[in-house]
Amino acid sequence: MKRKKGLKRAFKLRDEIKKINSEREKLVKEYKDLKKQIDGIEREIKALSDSIDIAKRQLGEKEKRINEIKVDSNKREKIFAAFEIQKEFERADKEKKEKEKRILELKELIGKQQKDIEKIDNLLKRKEKEIQEVDNNIKKLEMQKPPTNEDLLDLQKSLERKRVEILELKEKEKLKNEAENNLKEILKIKEEINNEIKEIEEKLKNKNNSLEEVKKDIEELVKNNMAGELAEGLKEGVPCPVCGSIHHVRLAQKVEEDLIKEKQEIKANLEKDIMDYQSKLFKLKGELSGIEVKEEMYKKEYDKLWDILKDINLLKLEEELNKMESDFIQWKKN
Numbered sequence: 085m086k087r088k089k090g091l092k093r094a095f096k097l098r099d100e101i102k103k104i105n106s107e108r109e110k111l112v113k114e115y116k117d118l119k120k121q122i123d124g125i126e127r128e129i130k131a132l133s134d135s136i137d138i139a140k141r142q143l144g145e146k147e148k149r150i151n152e153i154k155v156d157s158n159k160r161e162k163i164f165a166a167f168e169i170q171k172e173f174e175r176a177d178k179e180k181k182e183k184e185k186r187i188l189e190l191k192e193l194i195g196k197q198q199k200d201i202e203k204i205d206n207l208l209k210r211k212e213k214e215i216q217e218v219d220n221n222i223k224k225l226e227m228q229k230p231p232t233n234e235d236l237l238d239l240q241k242s243l244e245r246k247r248v249e250i251l252e253l254k255e256k257e258k259l260k261n262e263a264e265n266n267l268k269e270i271l272k273i274k275e276e277i278n279n280e281i282k283e284i285e286e287k288l289k290n291k292n293n294s295l296e297e298v299k300k301d302i303e304e305l306v307k308n309n310m311a312g313e314l315a316e317g318l319k320e321g322v323p324c325p326v327c328g329s330i331h332h333v334r335l336a337q338k339v340e341e342d343l344i345k346e347k348q349e350i351k352a353n354l355e356k357d358i359m360d361y362q363s364k365l366f367k368l369k370g371e372l373s374g375i376e377v378k379e380e381m382y383k384k385e386y387d388k389l390w391d392i393l394k395d396i397n398l399l400k401l402e403e404e405l406n407k408m409e410s411d412f413i414q415w416k417k418n
Contacts, residue, residue: 239412246405253398260389267382274375281368288361295354302347 239408243405243408243412246401246408250398250401250405253393253396253401256389256392257398260386260393263382263386263389267379267386270375270379270382274372274379277368277372277375281365281372284361284365284368288358288365291354291358291361295351295358298347298351298354302344302351305344305347
């Protein structure tokens with residue numbers, strides 16, 4: 085009986101709210117129409133004000149000229165034109181005042197409508213609060229009535245769906261956290277590899293510079309050795325086969341072979357180091373490519389899961405589940 089009365093009261097309140105909403109929409113439409121009228125008239129007043137300003141300037145010029153000349157038959161046409169401008173000025177001024185009066189009337193009407201809308205809004209709030217109270221009472225009555233087997237079965241199915249939903253979301257949350265941790269680890273490894281690549285590239289640059297210097301040293305030593313061998317066969321007064329001079333003041337000396345050999349060994353060691361560094365660099369860049377592929381994979385996985393979970397409040401869902409379980413237990417007791 086209580087439930088029947090509650091339902092009847094709820095339906096009546098909903099009809100009242102529907103009727104009030106319809107009245108409110110009508111008032112809002114009228115308000116917007118009046119506002120549009122005011123905007124239009126204000127634009128017209130602006131145009132009239134501009135016309136009045138122009139007419140004032142023209143009239144001033146005409147009056148100035150009339151005062152400067154004597155009235156005779158040759159000047160009547162000019163004076164008549166000045167009177168026409170005066171009439172136009174008076175007409176525009178009158179129309180402007182009429183429109184300003186109309187705006188005041190419309191603004192008063194809008195003020196009244198705004199009060200009516202505010203009054204209706206307050207009424208709607210009260211009615212909505214009433215219907216919320218009635219809905220809550222109906223819900224309580226629903227919980228108190230003996231549930232049918234069908235009601236219990238529906239609630240049990242809802243419970244199962246909610247449990248499954250929460251479990252799936254928890255699994256997604258776990259996968260998201262794993263993807264985030266994997267991404268952090270990958271980024272750390274990537275940074276280490278990049279640092280190692282920079283270090284090796286710097287060492288490789290230094291080794292290449294050293295190799296170029298050693299090559300120049302060897303080239304210079306070989307040239308000096310060849311010059312020394314040539315100098316051994318030169319005699320005073322005999323022309324040099326290279327420069328043609330017959331006087332040989334400073335003869336080149338042969339370089340020790342051991343010194344050239346030592347430089348060549350340094351060169352060989354540098355070339356070996358360069359090859360080793362190039363091999364390491366190639367290997368590291370390959371590792372870096374593999375790491376970047378994994379980074380992209382984990383990032384996509386994380387972004388996808390984050391997008392799924394961003395608007396979901398697991399704690400709230402668990403509270404809803406606990407409430408449903410509590411209701412289910414209460415229903416079973418009834």
